Amino acid sequence: MTDPVRQSYVDSHRSVAQRLPGSAQPWLRRVREAGLSRFNNVGFPTLRDEDWKYTDVRVIAKQPFLPVLDPGDGVDGERLRPLSFAGLESHRCVFVNGHYAPHLSALGTLADGIVVDNLATVLNQQPRELEGELGRSAPGELHGFAALNTAYLMDGAYVRLGRNCELELPIELIYVSTGTDDNRRVTYPRNLIIAESGSRAVIVERFVGLGQNRYLTSAITEVIAGPSAHIDYYKLQEESQRAYHVHGLYLEQARDSAVTTNNIALGAAIARTDIQVSLAAPGTCSKLNGLYIGTGKQHIDNHTQVDHRSPHCISDEFYKGVLDGRARAVFHGRVVVHQDAQHTDAQQQNKNLLLSPNAEVDTKPQLEIYADDVKCSHGATVGQLDPDAIFYLRSRALDESTARNLLTYAFANDVINRFALDPIRRAMEGRLVSKLLHGQQLEDLA
Amino acid sequence: MLKIENLHVDVDGTPILKGIDLEVRAGEVHAIMGPNGSGKSTLANVLTGRDGYEVTQGKISYRDRDLFALSTEERAREGIFLAFQYPVEIPGVSNLYLLKAALNSKRKHLGLGELSAVEFLKLIKEKVKLVQMKEEFLHRSVNQGFSGGEKKRNEILQLAVLEPLLAILDETDSGLDIDALKIVAHGVNSLRDAERAIIVVTHYQRLLDYIVPDYVHVLANGRVVKSGDKELALELEKHGYTQLVQSSGEGAARSAGA
Ligand SMILES: Nc1ncnc2c1ncn2[C@@H]1O[C@H](COP(=O)(O)OP(=O)(O)OP(=O)(O)O)[C@@H](O)[C@H]1O
Ligand SMILES: [Mg+2]
Numbered sequence: 001m002t003d004p005v006r007q008s009y010v011d012s013h014r015s016v017a018q019r020l021p022g023s024a025q026p027w028l029r030r031v032r033e034a035g036l037s038r039f040n041n042v043g044f045p046t047l048r049d050e051d052w053k054y055t056d057v058r059v060i061a062k063q064p065f066l067p068v069l070d071p072g073d074g075v076d077g078e079r080l081r082p083l084s085f086a087g088l089e090s091h092r093c094v095f096v097n098g099h100y101a102p103h104l105s106a107l108g109t110l111a112d113g114i115v116v117d118n119l120a121t122v123l124n125q126q127p128r129e130l131e132g133e134l135g136r137s138a139p140g141e142l143h144g145f146a147a148l149n150t151a152y153l154m155d156g157a158y159v160r161l162g163r164n165c166e167l168e169l170p171i172e173l174i175y176v177s178t179g180t181d182d183n184r185r186v187t188y189p190r191n192l193i194i195a196e197s198g199s200r201a202v203i204v205e206r207f208v209g210l211g212q213n214r215y216l217t218s219a220i221t222e223v224i225a226g227p228s229a230h231i232d233y234y235k236l237q238e239e240s241q242r243a244y245h246v247h248g249l250y251l252e253q254a255r256d257s258a259v260t261t262n263n264i265a266l267g268a269a270i271a272r273t274d275i276q277v278s279l280a281a282p283g284t285c286s287k288l289n290g291l292y293i294g295t296g297k298q299h300i301d302n303h304t305q306v307d308h309r310s311p312h313c314i315s316d317e318f319y320k321g322v323l324d325g326r327a328r329a330v331f332h333g334r335v336v337v338h339q340d341a342q343h344t345d346a347q348q349q350n351k352n353l354l355l356s357p358n359a360e361v362d363t364k365p366q367l368e369i370y371a372d373d374v375k376c377s378h379g380a381t382v383g384q385l386d387p388d389a390i391f392y393l394r395s396r397a398l399d400e401s402t403a404r405n406l407l408t409y410a411f412a413n414d415v416i417n418r419f420a421l422d423p424i425r426r427a428m429e430g431r432l433v434s435k436l437l438h439g440q441q442l443e444d445l446a
Numbered sequence: 447m448l449k450i451e452n453l454h455v456d457v458d459g460t461p462i463l464k465g466i467d468l469e470v471r472a473g474e475v476h477a478i479m480g481p482n483g484s485g486k487s488t489l490a491n492v493l494t495g496r497d498g499y500e501v502t503q504g505k506i507s508y509r510d511r512d513l514f515a516l517s518t519e520e521r522a523r524e525g526i527f528l529a530f531q532y533p534v535e536i537p538g539v540s541n542l543y544l545l546k547a548a549l550n551s552k553r554k555h556l557g558l559g560e561l562s563a564v565e566f567l568k569l570i571k572e573k574v575k576l577v578q579m580k581e582e583f584l585h586r587s588v589n590q591g592f593s594g595g596e597k598k599r600n601e602i603l604q605l606a607v608l609e610p611l612l613a614i615l616d617e618t619d620s621g622l623d624i625d626a627l628k629i630v631a632h633g634v635n636s637l638r639d640a641e642r643a644i645i646v647v648t649h650y651q652r653l654l655d656y657i658v659p660d661y662v663h664v665l666a667n668g669r670v671v672k673s674g675d676k677e678l679a680l681e682l683e684k685h686g687y688t689q690l691v692q693s694s695g696e697g698a699a700r701s702a703g704a
Contacts, residue, residue, distance in 0.1 A: 387497070392534040395494050396548040396604065397522035397555070406547070410538025410587075 006043045008064040010036060013151055016067060020154055022123030027131045035142065035150025044144040051143070054330040054362045055272055055301045060244050065186035065216045067152055071099035075176055075210065080104055083174065083208055088423035090172035090204065091116055097177055098187030099155050108169070113162025116171055119190055120155040130158070134192055137222045137252040139276060145218045145246040146274075149188045156190035156219075161199035161229070170202035170421065177239065179213030189219040195229035197254070202232040202421060207247070209240025209267060219247040225257040227281070233261045234424055238431075239268040241296070248274045255281035262419050263319075265292040265300045266431060272301040279306065279313040279341075289418045290319035291428070293435055294327030294359070301330035308341035308371075317348040320415045322408060322436060323359035331363040335378065339370045348378035353385070353411045355404075355436070405437040412436075447472045447509055447643050448493075448612060454503035455485075455492055455668075462488045464668035465504070470612070473640040477654055477679060478647045480665035481687050486647045487531055489665070490616045494528045495521055508612070522548075523555035525611030529601035529618045531647075536588035541600065544588050545570060545607050552608060573606040577633045594621040602633040609637060614645045619653040631656030651683040666691045 013036055022028045044061035045052035075096045093116060094104035100118035107116055122129060135150065142150060157173045179185050193203060207217060217239060225231050239245045245268040253259055265271050277286050292300045306315045321329045331350045352361045363380040385407050393403035412432055419425045433441055448470040455463035463485050470476050478486055492499050493506070495518040506513040508526065516524065536544070549569075550560045561569065574581055577599050589597050598618050605613055615634065619627055634644060634657050646657055654662075654676060662678040663670045664687065671690050672678065682690075 386534070388534045389536050391496055391518065392530070392536065393544070394518040395522055395528055395530075396544060396608070397519055397551040398547055399519050399551070400517075402547070402551075406539055407536070410536070414538050 003043065005061060005064050006040065009148060010040055012064070012066065016069065016152075019069065020152070021120040022127045025123070025127045025131075028123065028127060028134075031135050032151050032153065035147045035153075038142055039144055039147035039151055042144050042147065049143075051303060051332070055270070055299065057244075057270065060216060060270065063184065066184050067154070068097045068099070068185050068187055071096045071101060072178070072180075075101070075104070075178060077104060079210060080174075080176070083176075083206075085423040085427045087426070088170070088172070088204075088421075090170045091167070092172045092174065093118065093157050094174045094176060095155065095189060097185065098175070098189055111165060111167075113165045114167060115158065115160040117158045118155055119153070119158045119192065122158050130192065133194060133224070135222070137224055137250045137278070138220065138248070139250065143274075145272075146220055146248045149190060149218045149220045149248075152188045153190040154188055156192070159191070159193040159201075159203070161195045161201055163196045164198040165196070166199065167201040170204050172204045172206065174206045174208060175217065175219070176208050176210060177215055177217060177243065178210050179215030179240070179243070181213065183214035183242075185213075186216040186218060189217065191219075191221040193221065193223045193231075195223070195225050195231055197227040197229060199226065200230040202234075204234040204236070204421070204424070206236045206238070207245060207267070208238050209243050212240060212242060214242040214244075215240075216244045217246070221247070221249045223249070223251045223259070225251070225253045225259050227254045228256045229254070230257070231259045232420060233259065234264070234419070234421065235262065235273070236264045236266070236424070237268065237271060237273070238266050239271070241267065241269060243268045245271040247272070249276070251275070251277045251286070253277065253279050253281070253284040253286060256283040258285040260287040260289065260420070262424075263288070263290040263302065264428065265290075265302065266435060268298065268300075270299045270301075273303070275302070275304040277304075277306045277315070278309060279315065280309045282310045282312045284310070285314040286316075288315070288317040288319070289415055291412060291415045292319075292321045292329055293412070293432070294321070294323045294329055295325045295435060296327060297325065298327045299329075300327070303330075303332045305334040305336070306346065308335070308337045308344045308346060311340060311342045311344070313341065314345045315347070318415060318418065319350045320412060321350075321352045321361060322355065322412055323352065323361060324355040324436060326356070326358045328360045329362075331361070331380070332366070333364070333378070334366045335368070335376070337367075337369040337371050337374055337376065341371045342373045344371060344374040344376065346374070346376040350380040351411075352380075352382040353408065354382065355385070355408065401438075402440065405440050406442060408436055409442050449507045450504070451506070452504035453489075453492070453501065453506065455488060456500040456502050457488065457498065461502070462668050463492070466665075466668070466670055468663065468670060470643045470645060472611075472643055474661065475638065475644045475646065475657060475659045477659040477662045478645060478665055479649065479662060479679065479682060481691060484665045485668045486665055487616055490528055490531075490614050490647060493521075493614060494518055494526060519551070523552050527605055527608055527610030527613050529598070529605055529613070529615045531616040531620070533589050533597040533601055535590045535592075537590050539588050540585055541588050542570070542584040545584075545604065548604070549607055570607065573603055576606055576636065577603045578629050579603055595623065595626050598622055599626060599630065602630050605637070606633050611641065612643050612645070613637065614647070616647045617649065618646075619648050619650060627653060628656060651679045654679050664690055
């Protein structure tokens with residue numbers, strides 16, 4: 001007997017399938033059907049799944065969330081204004097409850113060869129353009145959330161950077177969710193970013209919750225970086241406190257491409273991000289920076305996997321977490337150096353700071369090496385603020401809370417300093433102050 | 447300025463200081479010497495209010511106030527400064543930031559305004575010159591990756607900036623080459639005046655050639671077993687502690703037997 005919640009996702013898919021963008025396209029129907037049948041087979045992950053053993057999603061799986069078919073109203077420019085990052089000019093693409101909101105977006109002028117559009121429009125008008133691309137970099141065996149995203153995929157961003165195209169301003173994709181009062185809505189943002197050879201861009205993807213409703217975001221972002229493409233990608237997750245957030249970022253890198261992913265998790269009750277990077281051609285470089293800050297009863301889970309499939313590739317992963325209250329975090333970083341990947345340089349570090357005795361972290365750095373001429377290292381630490389450092393600062397006239405805040409700030413600042421985009425760095429410092437330092441402003445540490 | 451009376455301190459239930467009496471007046475320099483483990487750093491830590499030291503008997507007054515009523519940071523703001531035997535590394539916090547935060551916190555407490563960025567930089571440059579440090583050290587994380595000698599010099603830079611009323615130097619000379627020793631001594635001596643007092647903890651007479659003490663005390667087994675003037679340090683250099691320590695051991699045995 002299948003479980004009724006699983007069945008209800010399947011049933012409701014049947015009733016909405018015709019209304020999904022591009023539903024007339026056989027190839028797209030196949031993509032969606034494959035997602036649906038995958039979900040029907042595996043359902044939501046459980047603690048028995050090795051990759052989910054520290055993240056309990058039973059609260060999400062116990063009742064069906066319903067897709068949002070219309071964007072709904074109620075979000076106007078006024079409500080978005082506080083979300084802007086000071087000093088960040090961008091090509092801005094806003095989605096409300098999973099649907100493109102043209103009146104809130106400001107794409108600006110884009111050079112020839114650059115497309116920034118919403119997926120629903122493209123699927124309705126030029127679906128051919130995406131055939132064979134959509135789903136290409138996603139892994140074969142999707143987990144339940146990613147399978148649902150694929151089954152229901154409705155809207156999101158489509159970015160294509162033509163050969164040697166360079167974007168001066170970042171592309172900012174903002175997913176605003178309000179949920180509804182029934183606390184049962186799910187959105188399925190889906191992004192496809194294709195950077196052709198020699199192109200360059202900065203992409204900022206944001207998930208923002210407005211209000212206090214519970215909702216589920218199940219998102220997928222696919223990034224295909226062509227030869228010598230340079231992409232600087234930021235994800236900033238600030239869902240509402242009661243929301244659930246699951247996001248898969250799947251990255252495929254061609255020869256000599258360089259991609260940096262900066263993964264920042266601040267919001268949601270339960271948040272899970274999977275980042276999978278495939279270094280499939282020689283000379284690629286991938287940097288993975290991450291910062292997660294959990295307070296209250298938040299649960300924040302980051303899974304990263306880097307596959308070195310080719311020689312002479314570099315990966316450098318640096319994730320830091322700060323946890324207060326009863327928050328819990330999971331870091332699982334897997335680096336696989338396949339047999340042919342000689343001269344791999346793979347570094348991985350995860351450092352955690354627990355500010356409260358009730359905070360918890362499960363960290364699992366994992367390095368699998370099947371090549372013999374490689375340079376790899378990995379490590380994980382979990383610690384508290386150093387009492388000797390606190391005493392030292394107090395002996396220099398700083399009061400105890402300032403000393404603690406300063407050390408916390410310094411800990412997080414270490415990864416914030418890796419964010420190349422200035423407005424993001426400054427915005428993050430602000431978030432840190434309001435979320436962890438009880439509002440205490442500290443001057444620039446530099 | 448500082449009056450320690452019959453101070454007994456336990457660490458983890460073990461008595462470490464066993465009845466210390468010491469008076470330091472403004473304008474004086476006291477040297478404390480004594481064998482490893484005799485309690486010198488313990489005394490310094492108690493003076494700065496570090497956790498884990500249980501005062502079981504005795505009292506300390508600092509500028510006519512009960513020292514134990516003040517928190518570590520209050521003591522610092524009221525003018526007590528300890529140059530640590532083992533300075534702590536603080537990754538991610540620059541030297542410059544710490545100096546500024548420390549100085550302004552102290553000034554605020556004393557009712558003085560914060561220094562402007564320009565005034566502060568001018569002051570710092572002066573002090574950096576005094577301890578002959580490279581300015582690039584200001585932008586590095588506090589003590590991180592500093593050599594032993596650089597850490598000690600950094601302590602003296604902080605001392606020079608904060609201009610304490612009571613400076614305690616815990617083996618600041620250990621690990622310094624002769625040039626650095628002179629620089630450190632110069633930094634300390636430039637602070638010397640009728641308002642301030644200095645306690646120098648050291649194992650070596652050499653430092654006391656440059657920072658000449660008014661008094662020398664020998665600490666052994668948690669007690670001051672001998673006090674004298676600077677000649678005492680020379681004597682110790684020649685004969686070592688053995689005789690003094692033995693007699694203090696006997697004293698302890700006698701009183702225990704009584
Ligand atoms: N936290 C602690 N737990 C247990 N014993 C301690 C602790 N701190 C100090 N002690 C003990 O107290 C005694 C005095 O130590 P202290 O560091 O004050 O000596 P010291 O005179 O400064 O020695 P040195 O010349 O080697 O620096 C030592 O025997 C030391 O082992
Ligand atoms: Mg000592």
